[in-house]
Structures are given as C-alpha cells and as structure tokens.
Amino acid sequence: MTARALIIGAPRSGSGKTSVTIGLLRAFQRRGIKVRGIKTGPDYIDPGFHEAATRLPGLNLDSWAMAPDLLRHLARGQAEDADLILIESAMGLFDGILGEPGRSGAASDLARLFGLPVLLVLDVSGQSQTAAAVACGFMHYDPTVKMAACVLNRAGSERHRKLSGDAISAIGLPVVGTILRDPTLTLPERHLGLVQASEHPQMDAHIDRLADAMEQSLDLDAIFEAARPFDIASGTTEKALPPPGQRIALAEDAAFTFLYPHIKREWHAMGAEIVHFSPLADEAPPADCDVCWLPGGYPELHAGRLAAADTFKTGLKTFSETKPVHGECGGYMVLGERLEDADGVSHTMTGLLSHSTSFSKRKMNLGYRQARLMRESAIGKIGDVVRGHEFHYARVIEAGTDQPLAMIADGRGDEIGPSGGFRGRVTGTFFHAIARD
Structure with missing residues (x-):
C-alpha cells in the first residue's frame, strides 16, 4: 500500500476537529489526491460528512469495541487504492475508558497501533501564549504518541495568531496555519450531535466553504508531508458481526440512518446481498429476503408518517411470521406499541414488541455496552457477547411483557441489567452492535 495517514486530534470536543477534517478532505480531493476519512469512536454521523467531502465511503474505527486484528483489517481496506487517510479523533485525543491497554476507545490507541503522528487542532479563543502550555x-504526555504539527483554530486577529503561534513554535511544535474565527464555518447540530450530511440542503456548498478556508489558512503541503506511510499488517474478520442472512432487507431513509459503514461493508464482503427499502415511503421489506434489519435513526421526527405507513406495518408483520426482524435503537422504538414524540403526541407503531417509548420524557443514555445475548437474533447466538454502545434520549415508558434480548454491562464490565426484548422471531434493543467480543 502507498497511502499516508495522519490523525487529527484536539484537547476536547468542540475544538473544530470535524470542520477542519472535512475541509481538509475536500481541499486534498480538489488537488487530485485520493483521500479518505476515518472517524474514531462510536460515531455513525461523521463518516457521512467524510463521504460527502471525498465522494468515497467513510469508516469508523473504535479501539474499545473492535479487537486489534479487526481494526487492522478495516483500516487496511480503507487504505487500499488511497493516497491519504485522515483519521478524525472523537472527543479529546486521549479520552477513553479505563481498561486493557490499547482498548480504551481513544484515538491515541490508533496512533500507537498504527504508528501514526497527530495533527493537533487547538481552539485558541480566550487564550494566547497559554496555548503553548x-x-x-500534548507533546510530552505520552512519548509513544507523536505530535507532528499544530493548527490554530478560532483566532480573533493577526496579533492573536502571532502571540499563540510564536509561543507554540518556540517549544518545537510546527504551526501549519491559523483559521480565524468564523461562525459560518460551524456545522448544524441537533440532539444526537451534528445534523447528518444527507439532511443538510446545501452541504456540498458548505464543504466547499470549509475547503476554501483550509486552502487559505493552512499549509496543505506541510500537512501532507506530516502524514506517515500507513503500513498495516493484515488483520482478520474473526470478531466482525457476520451477516444475519444471505439477503438482508435493510430499512434506509430519513428515519433509519444509523448503521456503521463497516457493518454493511463486511456483510457485503462476506457474500450477503443487501436490499434497501423505505418505511417512510410505505414500503414493506421484500418477501424474498431472509432477514429484516431496522437500524437506528430519528423515528421521533417522522412518527406520524410511520404510524400512517400501513403497507410497511402490515408487510413487516407478515415478514416476521416466518423470518427474523431486528431493530436497533430507533428501529427498536418502531417495533414497539407506541412512540411518543417531542410534543407528547402518541403514535401507533408496529406492535411487534409490547413496549412503548417516549421522546418527550427524555433521559440521556450514552456509553459503551457489552451485551450477552439471551436469545438468538440477527446480532448473534445465545451466550454470545457483542460490543457496542447506546446513545439516545428516548426512554421506555411501558416495559411490556416481552422477555429481554440481552443482559448488558457498561464498558468496564459493570452490569446494567436486561435490555431490549424478543417475541417470536422479532428482537430489538437500544444497543447498537459494533463487533463481537
């Protein structure tokens, strides 16, 4: 492989990593460089922005959820036929959970695993020379993680840029550019983070503005040179989620969007055929498929349309009488009896499971999860342990009478309790599966 790679990290969330990454991806793509993005951690939104910027599929790599051999396999696949890989860190560069070495979920794990340097993005608003401290x-916290260069973000003036930049250069860290404060470069957000790339009506124009800013503000040649050869040993798919069937009916529209790119990619690579259908268009899962998968998304924003989608609901019920149906997070909400939207209006869902959920009575659930399956389902067999995460504000307001699908623990292994439900061939849970333990 000839690809070079660089990790883009920062001290915290909100430093501007995503805007810098997206702008750099488009700027390098404009130069004729075949560039691809990778996002660390459990984030199914940012890979869509990376794909929008490069017109090449994005990827997640998560060192807690994915065993090192699976990380190598997925990274190697992303780097094939690429010139440059930009790996965007989630949260702060070293932010993860306590656990076995190299499996904290932090982007720094990938820096060590692949021997990659870091382009440090520093939001210098509200400070000047202190940015050098x-x-x-970052330069000395972990000697196994090398800082290659620094980008100053949200500087207020030329004087501000000089004070911060000179102080950082004096400690031996190259400054490859400064981005002045500009609120128009900020990406829109909603309750689960950024609005998805496919929902932004002028996304391509916004990405072009970000690329313009990076071209005007940063030394792209120096950033490319800071990247290092992405030499990756061959990995394995032993810990990947196997396809749940030969032909998989996958719900995909504005209500069902949260499926990690690596899952669909690996299903396809393992020989499965993925057949998309749209519940919002009142389409039922094709009867010639072996299994139906309802991923997460924003069903609470489309609850009225889903409630009125009689062909979808009837067709899904018929499908479930002979074949497995699985729902994750938003899909789990739609499998229940009722869904209460943000205004407190109750909408009738498919009723294939007996619980009801509410988005008006919100409670944030966020974190890594280990799920020990109590029932064979699309994500594994009885007794299997699957790693993944939860990220949702909806809550169960009526537990129903179904047996739980899994017993779940947090990322450290501390037990949380039963999760999800199953009835007949229908299973669902708020838990998003990423890989096998």
Missing part, C-alpha cells in the same frame, strides 16, 4: 502537554 497545552501544546507542550
């Missing part, structure tokens, strides 16, 4: 901490 922050940069110095």
Whole structure:
C-alpha cells in the first residue's frame, strides 16, 4: 500500500476537529489526491460528512469495541487504492475508558497501533501564549504518541495568531496555519450531535466553504508531508458481526440512518446481498429476503408518517411470521406499541414488541455496552457477547411483557441489567452492535 495517514486530534470536543477534517478532505480531493476519512469512536454521523467531502465511503474505527486484528483489517481496506487517510479523533485525543491497554476507545490507541503522528487542532479563543502550555502537554504526555504539527483554530486577529503561534513554535511544535474565527464555518447540530450530511440542503456548498478556508489558512503541503506511510499488517474478520442472512432487507431513509459503514461493508464482503427499502415511503421489506434489519435513526421526527405507513406495518408483520426482524435503537422504538414524540403526541407503531417509548420524557443514555445475548437474533447466538454502545434520549415508558434480548454491562464490565426484548422471531434493543467480543 502507498497511502499516508495522519490523525487529527484536539484537547476536547468542540475544538473544530470535524470542520477542519472535512475541509481538509475536500481541499486534498480538489488537488487530485485520493483521500479518505476515518472517524474514531462510536460515531455513525461523521463518516457521512467524510463521504460527502471525498465522494468515497467513510469508516469508523473504535479501539474499545473492535479487537486489534479487526481494526487492522478495516483500516487496511480503507487504505487500499488511497493516497491519504485522515483519521478524525472523537472527543479529546486521549479520552477513553479505563481498561486493557490499547482498548480504551481513544484515538491515541490508533496512533500507537498504527504508528501514526497527530495533527493537533487547538481552539485558541480566550487564550494566547497559554496555548503553548497545552501544546507542550500534548507533546510530552505520552512519548509513544507523536505530535507532528499544530493548527490554530478560532483566532480573533493577526496579533492573536502571532502571540499563540510564536509561543507554540518556540517549544518545537510546527504551526501549519491559523483559521480565524468564523461562525459560518460551524456545522448544524441537533440532539444526537451534528445534523447528518444527507439532511443538510446545501452541504456540498458548505464543504466547499470549509475547503476554501483550509486552502487559505493552512499549509496543505506541510500537512501532507506530516502524514506517515500507513503500513498495516493484515488483520482478520474473526470478531466482525457476520451477516444475519444471505439477503438482508435493510430499512434506509430519513428515519433509519444509523448503521456503521463497516457493518454493511463486511456483510457485503462476506457474500450477503443487501436490499434497501423505505418505511417512510410505505414500503414493506421484500418477501424474498431472509432477514429484516431496522437500524437506528430519528423515528421521533417522522412518527406520524410511520404510524400512517400501513403497507410497511402490515408487510413487516407478515415478514416476521416466518423470518427474523431486528431493530436497533430507533428501529427498536418502531417495533414497539407506541412512540411518543417531542410534543407528547402518541403514535401507533408496529406492535411487534409490547413496549412503548417516549421522546418527550427524555433521559440521556450514552456509553459503551457489552451485551450477552439471551436469545438468538440477527446480532448473534445465545451466550454470545457483542460490543457496542447506546446513545439516545428516548426512554421506555411501558416495559411490556416481552422477555429481554440481552443482559448488558457498561464498558468496564459493570452490569446494567436486561435490555431490549424478543417475541417470536422479532428482537430489538437500544444497543447498537459494533463487533463481537
């Protein structure tokens, strides 16, 4: 492989990593460089922005959820036929959970595993020379994670840029550019983070503005040179989620969007055929498929249309009488009896499971999860342990009478309790599966 790679990290969320990454991806793509993005951690939204910027599929790599051999396999696949890989860190560069070495979920794990340097994005608003102390901490905190260069973000003026930049350069960290404060470069957000790339009506124009800013503000040649050869040993798919059937009916529209790119990609690579259908268009899962998968998304924003989608609901019920149906998070909500939207209006869902959920009575659930399956389902067999995460504000307001699908623990292994439900061939849970333990 000839690809070079660089990790884009920062001290915290909100430093501007995503805007910088997306702008750089498009800027390098404009130069004729075949560039691809990778997002660390359990984030199914940012890979869509990476794909929008490069017109090439994005990817997630999560060192907690994915065993090192699976990380190598997926990274190697992303790097094939690429010139440059930009790996965007989630949260702060070293932010993860306590656990076995190299499996914290932090982007720094990938820096060590692949021997990659870091382009540090520092939001210097509200400070000047103090930014050098922050940069110095990053340079010396972990000698196995090398800082290659620094980008100053949200500087207020030329004087601000000089004070911060000169102080950082003096400690030996190259500054490859400064982005002045510009609120128009901020990406829109909603309750689960950024609005998805496919929902932004002028996304391509916005990405072009980000690329313009990176071209005007940053030394792209120096950033490319800071990247290092992405030499990856061959991995394996032993810990990947196997396809749940030969022909998989996958719900895909504005209500069902949260499926990690690697899952669909690996299903296809293992020989499965994926057949898309749209519940919002009142389409039922094709009868010639072996299994139906309802991923997460924003069903609470489309609850009225889903409630009125009689062909979808009737067809899904008929499908479930002979074949497995599985729902994750938003899909789990739609499998229940009722869904209460943000205004407290109750909408009738498919009723294939007996619980009801509410988005008006919100409670944030966020974190890594280990699920031990109590029932064979699309994500594994009885007794299997699957790693993944939860990220939702909806809550169960009526538990129903179904048996739980899994017993779940948090990322450290501390038990949380039963999760999800099953009835007949129908299973569902708020838990998003990423890989086998």
